[in-house]
Amino acid sequence: MSQSQQWWRNRPWRQIQTNLREIDMRDIDAERYVADLQAFNANVAMINTAGIIASYPTKLPYHFQSSYLTGDSLEEIIAACHRADIRVIARTDFSKVRRPLYEQHPEWAYKSPDGVIVDYNGDVHVCLNGEYQQRCAPEIIKEAITELDVDGIFFNMGGYQVTDYSYRYYGICHCDSCRRAFAKAYGLDLPKEEDLRDPAFRYYRQFQASTLAAYEDKITDVILKARPDICIANCLRLQEGMIRQESNTALDRPLPRWPYSASENTKWAVGTYPSMVSSNTTVDFLDFSHRHVAVSPAQQQLRLAQALANGGGLDYYLIGRLDNHEDRSGFAGIKEMFRYHATHGEQYVNLESRAEVALLNAPVADQAEFRGWYRVLTEHHFLFDVLLVPQALQRPWDKYKAILVPDVRQLSDEVVSRLDAYAAAGGTLVSTCASGFENECGEARTGPPFASMGMHDILSLRADNRASYFKLDCKERFPRFVDTDLIYLDTDYVFAAYRDETKRYFRLVPPHRFGPPERCYYTQVTEHPGFTVHRYGSGQGIYIPWKPGEHFYRHGYTNTSDFAADLLEHVAGVPRLRGSLPPMVEATLFEQQSRDATLLQLVNGTGHFGVTFFAPAALSGLEVGFAYEAAPQSVYSLVAEAEREFEYRAGVLTIKLDRLELFEAIKISR
Numbered sequence: 001m002s003q004s005q006q007w008w009r010n011r012p013w014r015q016i017q018t019n020l021r022e023i024d025m026r027d028i029d030a031e032r033y034v035a036d037l038q039a040f041n042a043n044v045a046m047i048n049t050a051g052i053i054a055s056y057p058t059k060l061p062y063h064f065q066s067s068y069l070t071g072d073s074l075e076e077i078i079a080a081c082h083r084a085d086i087r088v089i090a091r092t093d094f095s096k097v098r099r100p101l102y103e104q105h106p107e108w109a110y111k112s113p114d115g116v117i118v119d120y121n122g123d124v125h126v127c128l129n130g131e132y133q134q135r136c137a138p139e140i141i142k143e144a145i146t147e148l149d150v151d152g153i154f155f156n157m158g159g160y161q162v163t164d165y166s167y168r169y170y171g172i173c174h175c176d177s178c179r180r181a182f183a184k185a186y187g188l189d190l191p192k193e194e195d196l197r198d199p200a201f202r203y204y205r206q207f208q209a210s211t212l213a214a215y216e217d218k219i220t221d222v223i224l225k226a227r228p229d230i231c232i233a234n235c236l237r238l239q240e241g242m243i244r245q246e247s248n249t250a251l252d253r254p255l256p257r258w259p260y261s262a263s264e265n266t267k268w269a270v271g272t273y274p275s276m277v278s279s280n281t282t283v284d285f286l287d288f289s290h291r292h293v294a295v296s297p298a299q300q301q302l303r304l305a306q307a308l309a310n311g312g313g314l315d316y317y318l319i320g321r322l323d324n325h326e327d328r329s330g331f332a333g334i335k336e337m338f339r340y341h342a343t344h345g346e347q348y349v350n351l352e353s354r355a356e357v358a359l360l361n362a363p364v365a366d367q368a369e370f371r372g373w374y375r376v377l378t379e380h381h382f383l384f385d386v387l388l389v390p391q392a393l394q395r396p397w398d399k400y401k402a403i404l405v406p407d408v409r410q411l412s413d414e415v416v417s418r419l420d421a422y423a424a425a426g427g428t429l430v431s432t433c434a435s436g437f438e439n440e441c442g443e444a445r446t447g448p449p450f451a452s453m454g455m456h457d458i459l460s461l462r463a464d465n466r467a468s469y470f471k472l473d474c475k476e477r478f479p480r481f482v483d484t485d486l487i488y489l490d491t492d493y494v495f496a497a498y499r500d501e502t503k504r505y506f507r508l509v510p511p512h513r514f515g516p517p518e519r520c521y522y523t524q525v526t527e528h529p530g531f532t533v534h535r536y537g538s539g540q541g542i543y544i545p546w547k548p549g550e551h552f553y554r555h556g557y558t559n560t561s562d563f564a565a566d567l568l569e570h571v572a573g574v575p576r577l578r579g580s581l582p583p584m585v586e587a588t589l590f591e592q593q594s595r596d597a598t599l600l601q602l603v604n605g606t607g608h609f610g611v612t613f614f615a616p617a618a619l620s621g622l623e624v625g626f627a628y629e630a631a632p633q634s635v636y637s638l639v640a641e642a643e644r645e646f647e648y649r650a651g652v653l654t655i656k657l658d659r660l661e662l663f664e665a666i667k668i669s670r
Contacts, residue, residue: 007087007151008231008242008277012345013313014338015279016322017046017091022053024321028071030080036322037086040335041342045081046154046317049074049090050144051137052098052123060143062105062136064098078149089152089231090144094137095161096123101132107177108132110161112170113192120164128160128215129177138222145227152231153223154244160208165288167252172204182207202442213237236273236391243269243276246317247303248283249295256553259608260374262303263586264386266312268361271353271385272392278312284319284330291319294327299613301333302605305663309588309601311351314341344638347599347667351590354598357384357574358403360392364442366407369432372549373406373564379583380565382576383626389415390440402428402572405435406549412440416449423452424537428572432544433492434461452541454502454534459495465546466490469509469522470530477570480562487530487563490555494545498532506530531567542572578625579654584608587624592667600624600655600666619660628653630670638665 016037020028037045048055054063056074072080078088102109102117102124109117110125118125126132145153163169172178174190182190185207191200220235232241247261258264262280269278282303285291294300304314316334318325341348359377361370377384387395390412397403403422405411411419416436423429429452436449437458448455468489475481487506498504508528513519531544544567552560568574577587586603602624607616631648635655644666645656655666 005229006231006240007229010349011043011277012341012348013044013242013277013279013315014040014042014341014345015044015046015089015281015313015315016040016042017089017281017315017317018321019091019317019319020048020055021320022066022068024324025055025066025068025074026070028077028321030072030076032323033072033077033321034080034084034086037081038084040316040322040331041338042316043085044087044089046089046091047074047077049092049148049150050140051093051156052096054140056144056148058140058143060136060140062097062101062132063140063143064101075148082149087151087231088149089154089233090148090150091154091156092141092144093156094126094133094140095157096120096125097132098122099124102126105132107175109175110170110173111175113172113174113190115174116170118164118170120166125161125164127173127175127177129173129181129211130175131177133215134218138219141219142222142226145223145230150230152233152241154233155219158234159212167250181211185210196442206441231277233279239273239275241276242279243273244315245269245278245280246283247280249286251287251289255611256556257608257611258371259302259605259613260306260371260378260586262306263310263378263603264371264374266307266310267384268386268388270311271355271358272388272395274352278307278310279315280307280312281315281317282334283317284325284327292326294318294330296613297330297333298607298615300330301337301662302603302607302613302616304334304337305603306586308337308341308348308665309586309603309663311348311353311588311590313348314338340639344665347592347638347665350593351599352593353383353385354589354591355383355385356399356401357382357568358387358392358397358400359384360387360389360403360405360408362389362408362410364410366409366433366547366550368553369407369547369549372547372551372553372560373404373432374549375552376549376561376564376568378586379561380568380576381581381587382568382574383587383589393418397422397427398425400427402430402568402574405429405431407433407435407547409434409436410438410440410442411436411449415440420450420452420536423539423541426538428540428542428574429453429536430542430544430568430572432549433494433547448496450541450543452534452536452539453543454499454532454536454541455496455543456499457497459497461492461494463492465493465511467511467514468493470506471509471525472506472530474505478563478566479570480566484559484562487559488551488557489546490551492547493528495528496545498529499534502532502534504529504532530563531571533571542567575627578652579623581622581624582606582619585619585622585660589626596670598628598668598670600664600668602657602660602664602666604660604662616662620658622657622660623654624657625652625654627651628668632668632670634667634669636667636669638667639663
């Protein structure tokens with residue numbers, strides 16, 4: 001299918017998912033449903049269609065028929081949406097079947113290592129490798145997308161599900177289908193636990209990846225043969241359609257609260273898969289257990305502003321219908337964001353990031369280390385993208401002045417080689433702690449992964465370094481440390497042997513006595529470095545043998561973030577935005593392709609306090625400056641719909657802002 005036939009491409013994206021309960025179909029009114037969507041200026045709707053329950057009359061015996069279809073039909077709802085130019089995404093879920101279907105086919109079910117099935121309120125978990133998902137689900141999909149005039153399809157809870165809605169963990173599936181398939185592939189019994197020290201589990205992860213890829217191929221082929229015109233969610237193989245994610249909360253989720261959820265989700269989707277629509281939804285409710293009460297209205301708005309600022313669309317998800325929702329406190333703010341986008345939506349299509357740094361991430365990476373660096377980059381106003389590995393191999397890297405690898409321990413030889421080549425070609429590669437110490441299968445490498453880091457050998461990794469420091473013996477490139485001589489170290493440190501040409505900075509003070517006060521002093525300063533710099537080809541490798549990102553994410557001290565910011569700015573040579581933006585204002589810069597213009601966006605996160613999101617404090621008298629290729633013809637605020645004062649001098653554009661509330665979008669026309 002050509003790009004011109006892909007309805008979602010370059011469509012300003014404003015989606016609302018009404019996650020309909022079975023009872024919502026009893027009295028649903030198609031025209032009222034559409035009118036409610038129009039009140040929000042939504043132009044895409046996601047509606048429950050197939051899987052656990054058929055929300056339309058099905059002809060398939062293994063598709064459980066809803067008994068609540070007494071309101072307007074799904075066919076009528078879709079037709080009404082289309083008359084209003086609202087596209088419809090079919091929501092499906094093949095992770096469970098109703099108990100009567102399980103009793104007819106018990107072999108379909110997931111089974112724990114102890115042989116226990118998961119029956120949650122009469123819905124029984126089924127396994128990816130069982131007949132239901134392998135044979136029945138493709139037939140259900142084919143029926144749904146040919147009987148109904150849907151425009152797209154989304155799959156909820158795909159893959160290997162090992163928990164239920166109460167977050168109870170059941171373990172690796174040990175159904176007969178999994179046992180047979182794993183034994184055939186590897187000649188082994190399934191592992192009992194998720195333990196990377198167990199070779200069988202490392203093979204199991206490969207098994208999961210290969211079976212998921214094969215299943216995605218199967219389902220994609222079914223869809224494309226039946227309906228090549230529809231948008232498929234999360235089909236990364238095609239690199240088309242949309243990437244659907246959630247910004248959500250959970251009552252027992254460990255702190256600290258992550259304020260950049262929507263930014264991060266959108267940033268990796270846009271950075272890694274720029275040809276796909278990033279549709280990161282703001283989830284209305286608190287948790288699975290409390291779906292009828294909404295999170296803070298300010299949190300909803302912040303998520304939407306973050307999604308826009310990072311190149312994504314708008315997406316809102318609630319349980320039930322808009323007309324019967326019992327907590328409407330967030331509606332006004334969501335409508336405001338959707339209304340703004342409806343007015344300026346064309347400004348948000350066909351964007352290309354002007355970031356100068358790439359921050360790598362991976363599903364098995366150290367998320368505390370990643371998030372700490374994410375905060376440093378955001379709060380010190382470095383322009384950056386997030387790239388997932390190994391998918392990052394498919395993207396060009398030449399625009400980046402630096403690439404950060406934040407304790408991504410499992411990297412393939414191909415990724416390691418590409419990163420070294422990037423440094424050799426003139427880039428700056430920054431690696432922390434144990435990045436690349438294992439291959440993509442979790443097997444330890446026998447030596448240092450990166451030639452660019454200038455390491456001769458890895459000696460050991462010590463996990464407990466409480467009461468340790470780095471003594472700053474060279475401050476000329478660390479201006480934030482005029483009055484500070486030490487950086488604290490608490491967790492992992494890698495002891496390594498370095499090549500003679502590798503320059504070492506700062507010196508490790510090992511754990512020392514810290515009580516009572518009379519004995520609080522250190523007596524030893526070693527030669528082990530706080531970071532190293534190694535010239536490599538036309539570029540350089542910077543190695544940080546500890547985890548500053550984790551320290552900053554968990555503790556939040558500027559002692560750590562100042563080190564990271566100085567290193568990026570004055571050692572790696574990465575410029576950051578100039579001006580007077582406070583740390584809690586997020587900034588992004590995108591090129592509006594084919595329009596000879598640039599879009600600067602600012603998001604005001606000052607409303608985040610502790611575990612609560614309030615409305616942000618209005619800021620005034622701000623300036624933001626950056627290198628720009630020519631004096632602009634105009635600098636125009638899309639939010640205020642007014643020109644903004646600016647100055648262009650010596651290749652630097654400085655924009656002055658009278659007032660910043662939740663967000664700002666400045667169009668710079670050349």
